[in-house]
Amino acid sequence: MSSLKVLIVGGGIAGPALAYWLSRIGAEITLIERSPEVRASGQQLDLRGQGVPMMKKMGIEAAVRAASVREPGLQLVDIKGRTKAFFPAAQTGSNKQGITSEFEIMRGDLVRILYGLTEGLPNVKHLFGTTVRSFTQDEESNSDGKVHVTFQDGREEDFDIVVAADGTGSKLRKMMLGPDAPDPRHPLGGHIGYFSIPSAPGDSDRATFCLLPGPRVSRIIGTRKDCADLTRIYMIMRGAVPELDAAYKSGNLAEQKKALADLYQDGGWECNRFFEALRTAPEADDLYCTPFEEVRLPKGSWSKGRVVLIGDAAHSATANGYGTTWGLIGAFILAGEIGNVYERDSPLSTAAIVQAAKSYEEKFRPIATAGHGGSQLFESLSAPRSRFGIWIMHMFAKVASHLHLDQMGGLDSQTAKWPLPDYPKLEGQRE
Numbered sequence: 001m002s003s004l005k006v007l008i009v010g011g012g013i014a015g016p017a018l019a020y021w022l023s024r025i026g027a028e029i030t031l032i033e034r035s036p037e038v039r040a041s042g043q044q045l046d047l048r049g050q051g052v053p054m055m056k057k058m059g060i061e062a063a064v065r066a067a068s069v070r071e072p073g074l075q076l077v078d079i080k081g082r083t084k085a086f087f088p089a090a091q092t093g094s095n096k097q098g099i100t101s102e103f104e105i106m107r108g109d110l111v112r113i114l115y116g117l118t119e120g121l122p123n124v125k126h127l128f129g130t131t132v133r134s135f136t137q138d139e140e141s142n143s144d145g146k147v148h149v150t151f152q153d154g155r156e157e158d159f160d161i162v163v164a165a166d167g168t169g170s171k172l173r174k175m176m177l178g179p180d181a182p183d184p185r186h187p188l189g190g191h192i193g194y195f196s197i198p199s200a201p202g203d204s205d206r207a208t209f210c211l212l213p214g215p216r217v218s219r220i221i222g223t224r225k226d227c228a229d230l231t232r233i234y235m236i237m238r239g240a241v242p243e244l245d246a247a248y249k250s251g252n253l254a255e256q257k258k259a260l261a262d263l264y265q266d267g268g269w270e271c272n273r274f275f276e277a278l279r280t281a282p283e284a285d286d287l288y289c290t291p292f293e294e295v296r297l298p299k300g301s302w303s304k305g306r307v308v309l310i311g312d313a314a315h316s317a318t319a320n321g322y323g324t325t326w327g328l329i330g331a332f333i334l335a336g337e338i339g340n341v342y343e344r345d346s347p348l349s350t351a352a353i354v355q356a357a358k359s360y361e362e363k364f365r366p367i368a369t370a371g372h373g374g375s376q377l378f379e380s381l382s383a384p385r386s387r388f389g390i391w392i393m394h395m396f397a398k399v400a401s402h403l404h405l406d407q408m409g410g411l412d413s414q415t416a417k418w419p420l421p422d423y424p425k426l427e428g429q430r431e
Contacts, residue, residue, distance in 0.1 A: 003347050004028065004338075005158070007149060009132055009172050010165035011039055013107075014311030014327035016114035018163060019124055020058065021335030021426050023117075026344045029124045030159075032151075034131040034166075038115055041286055042107030043194045043232055044069055044224055050420055051325030052103065054332060057420070057427065060113050067109040069226040074099045074207040076397050078390075079268030085397035086206070100207060106226050110324070132172055135162060137305050143349045147306050161338070161353055162307045165331075168295060170313035176304050185293045185316075190217070190238040191248070192319050193260065193289030197277035199231040209234070211383070211390045212267040217241055218383035219264060221271060230283060233274050235260065236319075238292075238383045248289060256289055292318045294372050302365070303357035306350065310334055314361075315368040326368045329420065334360040336423030363421060370415040 004027040008015045011033030019031045033039060047055055047064070055061055073088035089100035118124040133152050138145030146158040164172035168185065177184075209222035217239035224232045237244070241263060247255040261275040278284045295316040302314045311327040337356040342348050384390050399405075 003345050004342055005160045006030070007032070007132075007147070007157075007159040007162045008165055009163065010167060010170075010311070010313070011035070011115070011126075011128075012111065012165065012167065012311070012327070013114065013324055014331045015163075015165035016111065016118065017058070017328050017331035018165065018310060018335055020114065020117040021332055022338065023121055023124050024426050024428075025335070025339045025342055026123065027338075027342075029118075030127060030157075031118075031124065032127045032130050032132075034129070036129040038111060038128070040108030040111050042111075042288070043234070044071075044104055044226060045107050045110060045324045046101040046105070046321070047103040047328075048101050048322060048325050049416060050329055050418065051322075053420060054325070054328045055103070057332070058117065058328070060117070063113045063116075064103055064105055064110070067105050067113065069104040069106065069224075070205075071100050071104050071224065071226075072206050074209065075204070076394065077208055077210050077269065078394065079210060079212065081210075081269055084394040085401040087401055131166075132162075132175070135175060135307070137162075137307065138350075140305050140350050140354060143351065144347065145306065145350045160306065160348060163334070164307065164309045164313045165311050166313055168290075168293065168312045168316040168318070170309065172307070173309055173313050176307045176309070177301070184295050184297045186296045188292035188294060188318070189240070190236070190292050191241070191244060191289055192237070192292060193235045193287065195233050195278055195284040195287040196230045197233060197274060197281050197283055199225065199229055200273070203231045210269045211393060212264070212269075212271070213387045213390055214267065214385055216385075217263070218385045219267060220383060221264060221267065221269065221274065223270075233278070235264065235289070236383065237263070239385075244289070245291075248291065253285065253287060256287060257284070260287075260289065290318060294318070296369075296372060299365070300358070300361070302361040303354070306353050308334060308357045308360070315365070315372075317369075317371055320371050322371065330360075330364055330368060332423070332426070333364045333421060336421060336426050337363075339423055339425035342425075367415055367418050 006022055006027050006029045008018055008031045019029050022029055075086045076084045078084055087099045090102045131152050133150045135147055135149045137147040147162045148158055150156050164170050166172055205225050207224045212219040217237055220236040222234040244259040247259040257278050261278055264271050264275050302309045310330045337360045341352040341356050
């Protein structure tokens with residue numbers, strides 16, 4: 001049995017990725033997910049920037065390519081469905097960062113690929129339908145300290161390291177920070193959401209988005225297609241919508257559907273069809289809606305003792321295009337820093353774990369948070385409410401498409417050039 005026991009809470013992207021890398025150094029890993037099975041729902045994700053070499057390091061490029069969504073690109077249409085601009089997908093092997101990346105994949109497919117990396121391994125245990133009720137940990141002065149975890153079913157177990165990979169609203173993060181700590185989620189204004197409906201013959205295989213005029217709030221409606229039978233509907237709202245805030249906080253699916261349908265009904269283009277389906281089609285029960293927000297934690301607070309935050313729990317920025325990429329890379333760096341101080345069959349002291357967690361944050365925080373605090377003015381200009389503002393956006397998009405400006409966006413130059421660290425213990429052959 002390994003001398004390093006690790007509990008990973010959260011089975012999305014970062015959690016299974018961390019389980020894979022830690023399995024390579026021989027740790028004994030328990031990965032838990034509160035859902036009763038692999039949570040393979042969700043919409044389209046992409047891998048960008050350093051996420052591409054990261055995927056290759058993990059050996060999953062072929063699997064990702066096989067499951068990739070074949071999206072030709074993105075088009076902007078007006079409220080009558082007329083195309084105003086088209087941005088083609090990034091070409092295979094070009095390393096360019098178009099709006100549609102070379103590696104587009106449904107969230108569920110990527111989660112299954114990541115779980116597949118550790119399925120059947122004797123040192124990785126997957127548990128579903130459970131979560132952490134509470135934990136305590138020994139003082140950092142105790143070199144042989146543990147994290148004492150009580151699970152939801154009352155079972156208790158001790159671990160050397162506990163990792164929170166349970167998302168933007170992380171409950172484990174709240175336990176780690178303490179009941180009096182301020183909520184680190186910073187609202188950016190507005191919501192993003194999606195749901196599925198039965199497809200119709202005219203639904204494009206292009207990602208298609210439409211800016212809708214309206215007096216109260218800026219609204220964008222879009223579609224994407226990853227399969228023949230379903231069309232995925234995307235909604236982006238900027239501004240205050242109290243009834244949607246209330247429905248979101250209630251957690252009531254019917255209330256969320258009503259608030260969104262009321263907001264978009266008669267908006268133009270295909271809104272009436274989309275939101276009638278939201279009200280009535282069973283396929284639309286996969287509705288997911290969340291506020292735009294960033295997790296902004298003070299420096300040095302991605303960990304406390306033997307408890308560490310990764311992925312959205314540490315640095316979420318809603319729908320910034322890099323959440324998946326940063327989730328994979330953060331898992332790699334944390335595992336690498338642990339590997340640097342760990343020798344098989346030798347206990348890992350509290351001081352060594354604390355140092356590894358601090359090194360992980362010091363190396364990755366500047367990259368993962370580089371896009372935080374973006375311009376609210378830019379967000380407002382890119383989602384206008386007036387017909388004139390939308391006309392200006394259509395003209396700008398047409399010029400941007402002609403000049404291929406979409407391939408010049410993305411990360412700032414310093415972040416884009418940041419090289420992935422090397423961790424020989426992770427990348428060597430499994431013993």
